[in-house]
Amino acid sequence: MKLTLQTQLLPTSEQAALLEATMRAFNEAANWLAGEAFARKTANKILLQKLCYAELRERFGLSAQMAVRCIAQVCEAYKRDKSKRPQFRPLAAVPYDQRLMSFKGIDRVSLLTLSGRILVPMVMGKYQQERFTAAKGQCDLVLRKDGKWFLLVTVDLPDGTKPPTTDFIGVDLGVANIATDSDGQRYSGNAVEAVRIRQHALRRSLQKAAAGKKRRGLRPKNIRRKLKRLSGKERRFRANENHRIAKSLVAKAKGTGRGIALEDLKGIRARTRFRKAQRARMGGWAFRQLRTFIEYKARLHGVDVVLVSPAYTSQTCAACGHAAKANRPSQAEFRCVVCGHTDHADVNAARNIRSIARAAVNRPKVSEQHQDLLFA
Template sequence: MKLVVQVRLLPTPVQAAAFAMTLRACNEAANWASEVAFEQGLKNNFALRKHTYGQIKAQWSLGAQAAQHVIKKTCDAYATLKANLKAGNLGKPDSKRYRKATEKPIVFRAEGAQPYDDRMLSWQIAERRISLWTVTGRVKDVAFTASPEQLATLALYRKGESDLVGRDGMWFLMATCEVPEASLNTDPVDFLGVDLGIVNIATTSDGEIMAGRELNRIRVRERTLRTKLQKKNTPSARRRQKKRRRKEARRAKDINHKIAKHVVAEAERTGRGVALEDLTGIRERVRLKKPQRATHSSWSFAQLGAFIAYKARRAGVPVVYVDPAYTSRTCAECGHVDKANRVSQAWFACRSCGVVAHADRNGSRNIRARAWELWRRGASSTAPAPPPKTRDGAGRKRSITASGARCASPSL
């Protein structure tokens, strides 16, 4: 399976300037190629190459491989847009969002990522050095840092393209690795049910609760501060906003990685599979009051589910998705279903048998029971393979799911 390993580069000021010039040139060329593709309807890689390859090399001083990747990046962005339009992710054809996406060419950010192959980039992993092509010439002896686990993965499994990424004054390489999978456990002894939520991020059928109260408090504090800075709108306020951006997303991603790793390790240790709810479309189905909308929209359940799925696939742990309907209203002891059973967010009290339990623990037990029943009936593991990589309009590497939805590539 494909994984993306992120390593941080430690360039000198001169090297960093060369990287910045390279990204600007490549993305200016991609914007021009995007205009040609839009005006002439050339969304195919070979067709667009015939019309743009020569001028991209001459006007922006790009090498042959760099020009090829710029054209491919442009075509991938249009393929991503087409998949999202087909899946309905940008609304109906008469909606403002749909028209905005289709009535003008895709625009690439000046600092958008640029792909590199082995002709443009070479690794000296043991020495933690790389050399790579730039518009100012080959830049050699660029230092990078990574954890021992990442270095081992790079040394053993690196295969394919790497993306040069500039972010907030820092530089990264996103290296693609082809990591072998463990053989799937086709005879699990049971399933570990996982109930995903906002107050409690994940609750397992073993009774373990991974609470999100601290994360939610941080989100509220960050949202309040963001509102104050936006109202102030001074140069110093804007600088502070820029400095703090992505901080909340990075924290949530780190927490989700840790939870997913723990859940999969526990299932693997006990010879069980993992049972999850199929929460597709929950944002559209649920109607909330205004104070609750920001909290619900910042709930990264899809990311946590994706992390659990790819880590389970790598470990050979089967994953089964179940229908989430009435899991919070059904008694895990007697099976009685009643809206009144859910007496509060935290507690469940069955109106039939009288059992009282933690609401999320009760729900996770129902999820486990449904997954086990599906498995006994012949259901197979639904831990998906990582979807094929494409690129969005910003030049970032993305994946297209079966429904066309975009999701972040799994990374170590």
């Protein structure tokens, strides 16, 4: 499977200027080429290279391979939606392949710029170092809003060996509890919500102060710098929590020889209405990100992941199977009106998810001519 490792570059001010100039030239060239591709209604790399390669190099100063990568980048973007002309931001990521860059160990990388190659120091964490030997193919050069440079390195790792799976850890996804498993463990969302509220209040206060300064004819440079430092802080904290939860669930599944069963929540925002006070919290619910983290970590460790329908899992009794809205007297409480079974609502839902996954995996497999006898 393919993973992307984030490594930080530590260029000098002169090197950073060269990288930025290269990035701006590449994206300016991509914007011009996107207009040519849109005018001709073609995403054919061979045709665009024949028509525009020489002008790309002459007009924007790109090297031969950079011009080739620019053509490929534009064609890939235009193929996604041929009804509109692709637009490239001046500081959008720039692809670097093995002809444009080379690693000099794990602490330096040689990158091609408009003025030739430069050797840039590079740092990475232990996680990246363990997987760095599998680096393969294209990397992306990225300049973040805070002025930091990163190289996103693609690595190709083998999937883990999967043993036969007959049991699962059911996982119920939510907001108050980000995840709850069928063993009864709950991963609270209180820390994420506290960060969201604090960051929202701080941004609002700073924006109000900046607006006040502007009205008085002052330049709120210090406030803008503070807002820039805050940018992405909530998102990074949320991603870290999701990584932590995913790692814990996968480790538990691997250690007990089970798979992981998740709810398929695709389209839930479109089919669910929220009160105004809930919209900001629900808008930041990163259930898709958590699912992605679980899936790729599970593949690395040979753990099966299955998706099940979430329909009625929160209203169905895990003990007797009776389903009714009356089984949920409150958001967190489950009490079956038939058998009297009580549990935390999220734990009960996770156990239902586990049961659905187990039933699907352990269903007898029979030939088509015998299916009518099995289900008669």
